[in-house]
Amino acid sequence: MKKAVLLVSILSIAGFAGPAFADGETIAVFTKNQTNPFFESVRIGAAAAAKANGVKIIQYIPVKPDSIPEQTSQVEDAIVKKPNALLFTPVDYKALVPAIEKVNAAGIPVTTLTDKLAGGQVVSFVGAEDFRLGYESGQSLMKALGGKGNVIALEGVKGTIGNTDRMAGFTKALKEAPNVKLLTQQPANYQRLQALQVMENIMQTHPQIDGVFTANDAMATGVVEAMAAANRKAIIASINGSQEAIDLIKAGKMHVTSSSDPFMQGCVGLLTTLRALRGLPVAKEILVTPYVIDSTNTKQYDVPVSSRVCPKIEEIASK
Amino acid sequence: MSQVEAVAPKFKLTLSRDVTDVAYRLLAVAIICVVLSIASDAFLTANNLLNVLRQASLVFFMASGLTLVILTGKIDLSIGATVGLSACVAATVIKSTGSPWLGAGAAIGIGAIVGLGNGLMVTKLRIPSFIATYGMLWVVQGATYYYMSGQSVYGFPAGFRALGSGYLLGIPIPVYLMVAFLIIGYFFTKRTTWGQQIYATGANTVAARLSGIPVNSRLNLVFILSGAMAGLASLIYLARLNSAEGDIGETLTLPTIAAVVIGGTSLFGGVGSLFGTFIGGLILTLILNGMNLVNMNANWQPLVTGVIVLLAVWLDMKTRSKTDG
Amino acid sequence: MAQGMATLGRVPGVAFVLVALFAIFAAMSPGFSTAPNLSNILVQSSILLLLALPMTFIIMTEGLDLSIGAVLTLGSVVLASVAVSTGSLTIAFIAAVAIGLAFGLLNGWLIAWIDIPPFVTTLGTLGIAQGLCLVITDGTSIVGMPPSLHFFYSGTVLGIPFPLILAAVAYAVMHGILYHTRFGTYVPALGGNREALRHAGINDRRVLAIVYGIGGLMAGIGALLLTSRISSAHPTAAIGMEFDAIAAVAVGGTQFERGEGWLLGTLLGVVTIGVLRNGLNLLAMPSSIQVICVGLLVIVALFFDGVRKAHDS
Incomplete structure (x- = not known):
């Protein structure tokens, strides 16, 4: 009896899939x-x-x-x-x-x-190009800092190609701003909770943090919360262009995010x-x-993904 | 059998053991603190210590429910996944109704239901808890993915946020909650019949059953409490992070188990305490804090945690065999 | 003989589940019951089987090894780094097996002589092995494997994929040890009746340590397949595989108490997990549903056993 029930339930789950072939x-x-x-x-x-x-x-x-x-x-x-x-x-x-x-x-x-x-x-x-994302968000951060100040960088998962390239882009932007000092660079594995806690800990050793660069938006939200809870302010730059980051930029809590669309x-x-x-x-x-989103252009990118339109097949680059 | 009489003296021994256990653990915390304050000027500041306590509170809420389960000699591997599902459902409830209370009810309710499911699998279907809760882990995780379909939910009312990031008299609010639950938990486990029955169940299930303790109900109870505490932890998480994603629970389970183990609760059941778990979570949090303060590569963290787990349990056994004579 | 009868008498729930899954997938997905796909499933399951076999022994001693996935990963990382630095696959393989064995014996020593419970011991060594993986690689993959490595996962001997041959040999050896040697009789006794073993003058600690050592050894051998499979090593490649192995053993009907275990059941458990994942992929089932199905498989198979247990007693 119970076996029959099991079979039926597996079949009904399998029914989700529908026919395997289509035109x-x-x-x-x-x-x-x-x-x-x-x-x-x-x-x-x-x-x-x-x-x-x-x-x-x-x-x-x-x-x-x-x-x-x-x-x-x-x-x-x-x-x-x-x-x-x-x-x-x-x-x-x-x-x-x-x-x-x-x-x-x-x-x-x-x-x-x-x-x-x-x-x-x-x-x-x-x-x-992840390098370009890191570079452009980094540049925007340096500009917002007026070319001087102390910054922190939070990395994603070390060893992944995206993280390596993003951080390389950020490092280039950092080198071009000689008066900006990198206090420390630590991994928070693209995770919110880790970014929050790492940031809370870093803030203890560094009383003056002017800017923070994170390799993705999820970590940026952790940084935003850590800063707000400690009543401190910093210019936060990130990558991904998520809806969440766009909303934070609109609310004035984040400075910039770049998106690889x-x-x-x-x-x-x-x-x-x-x-x-x-x-x-x-x-x-x-x-x-890629595009860079800051307070000047949030409106343009504040469109739900489901209502965006793909280009036509003829419009795709052929060489 | 002599097992029936054996329960009472063994239980007494457990109580006196707790005092020495706690003393040893406080000593360990003190040593870590001394080392860290030498390594970094920023460590021994009121701000940093409150910061550590607040971080430890999240671990504590997850680990306290788990401690009860482990005291009965069972395990709950679904705890991280439960935090994830509770957080995601609570987040959408708060967003759509605007009521943190409904959200809290959803989080704790879902946790309790998952816990009940675990409990029934263990008591009614007699599936070993390790396997039952492992199966549950996948079911809950899948449900979370299905529910979230790759999206995140964020932006909660300020009143709710205070639960995670607010201060009262300069002390973070989750720290008050942690202390409150520590006290309630102490009375529950040490001063109520149910609490003592939980210890007795873990110490010797057969004897507990023979002496008339409703073992199955107590097992269901601890699994429900474990799930409900995971639900509560998910609220603290939401209030701190202001957002929820499908993957938040994935990395939480093993560190939580480690906190309980470092805290001196025996996986065989019957031995341990919530206070020990609090200290276990504190030690793990201090290590991460210290590594960040001295700018140490986070890649070392699993290794350091692993060594501490082994060291803590080994020291436990040394000191316990001494006190046992 | 009596043993054979006993095993027939308790066909675990997993056998029914496997047959049911097989029938469903064969009916619903045209590609499923083809020879290439079935071979594909078995090859995919080979690494898990290498872990699940010793895990069966370990669980029969009422133990557990949470570190085995991390040790497999560490073996792979060591194999790849040694292969890159020495250029010799033989030395690299020996190094991987040695590190696996070392971790296995470390587990065994901590459990048997220091008396730290298996769960805690292997939770600790899990952290240590995982940490070593990250520290050695600094989080990155190791590449540049000698081309000959390719054979061990993708090569065939007489038309049979090499991983299948390795898995079959491993199964045969483990079966032989468990059912046809004196050592094999000690393994269930460690779980069910340790006192009797001690009274019979057997060094039960040594037996226990060897059981965990076998686990590490098999993880080291599995590292060869894993590294060959991905032509590289990655610090998190097989993290979490220990839980799959434990689930396969449990699904296969091995009891967590009293030292009752069944090696053929473990084989069935491993194959069932492979069939489930493969079939769901072929049916293009949404990933979230696949996650739920994995959990349900574990619960349903154990549920059958629970029902029968209740029936028996």
């Missing part, structure tokens, strides 16, 4: 996790572009956020399903190379999205993959133009 091309879309709003925007962008062009997409997201073995398994599973192409954001730019080599061997074309791979063959890369990355990534499938020329590398 038109099928593209497998891989993102790193289902918790970061950035990748949700990427997925929404890819889904919007797919819908507009009659393409079926399958989203693969690791059950454990950013898990290397799991994404590797998902790639292997996807090969079994034989999608027409992969739009692929590697959870680690080196560790996923062997998985993509298998996709290459299976003859399925791959476009990388957001993070480049250190090897394997790809049709195209669609993303943004995840929605557009999702759109362009999918459309580029599709162009290659349909025999249209594609560029080897397409960098989505």
